[in-house]
Amino acid sequence: MKSILFALLLSTGAAVISEAQGYVNPTGTYLLKGDVRNNEIIGHYGELRVRLLDSSRIALAFYLNNGYPGYESGSFVDTLPYDDNRAVYRPGTDSSCRIVFSFGIRSAEVSQVVSNPGSGCGFRPGVIEPALLHKTSSGIPVIQDLSLHGSR
Numbered sequence: 001m002k003s004i005l006f007a008l009l010l011s012t013g014a015a016v017i018s019e020a021q022g023y024v025n026p027t028g029t030y031l032l033k034g035d036v037r038n039n040e041i042i043g044h045y046g047e048l049r050v051r052l053l054d055s056s057r058i059a060l061a062f063y064l065n066n067g068y069p070g071y072e073s074g075s076f077v078d079t080l081p082y083d084d085n086r087a088v089y090r091p092g093t094d095s096s097c098r099i100v101f102s103f104g105i106r107s108a109e110v111s112q113v114v115s116n117p118g119s120g121c122g123f124r125p126g127v128i129e130p131a132l133l134h135k136t137s138s139g140i141p142v143i144q145d146l147s148l149h150g151s152r
């Protein structure tokens with residue numbers, strides 16, 4: 001029994017090491033789901049669609065909504081450089097920030113880097129928040145404007 005557990009730990013650790021050190025093909029669809037209470041979505045929810053164009057470029061469609069009560073949202077479609085399993089979006093309307101997408105085998109982490117604390121990265125305040133989106137498909141997605149996702 002101990003040898004089975006030890007082998008399982010070794011194989012799990014090897015997967016984490018190879019993910020941290022290896023090249024990740026980010027192609028797929030990633031989702032962030034908010035909690036539903038009283039028929040309202042509480043907290044952030046969104047979708048990320050990514051297609052690897054070549055080893056150093058991706059096409060990306062991104063949508064994020066901050067949920068109840070305001071349901072403010074932000075979205076964009078762009079082609080970005082892809083290096084070290086990361087892509088960085090720099091909005092043309094706000095040079096004080098960037099949105100970083102870090103890809104793992106089963107997830108994508110979204111974070112915001114700002115030099116101006118009041119920056120919304122071109123979006124309404126509170127829309128862009130650090131988030132972990134879970135990969136729901138590795139198929140090649142349709143890259144299109146996702147801004148109508150939040151229409152009620």
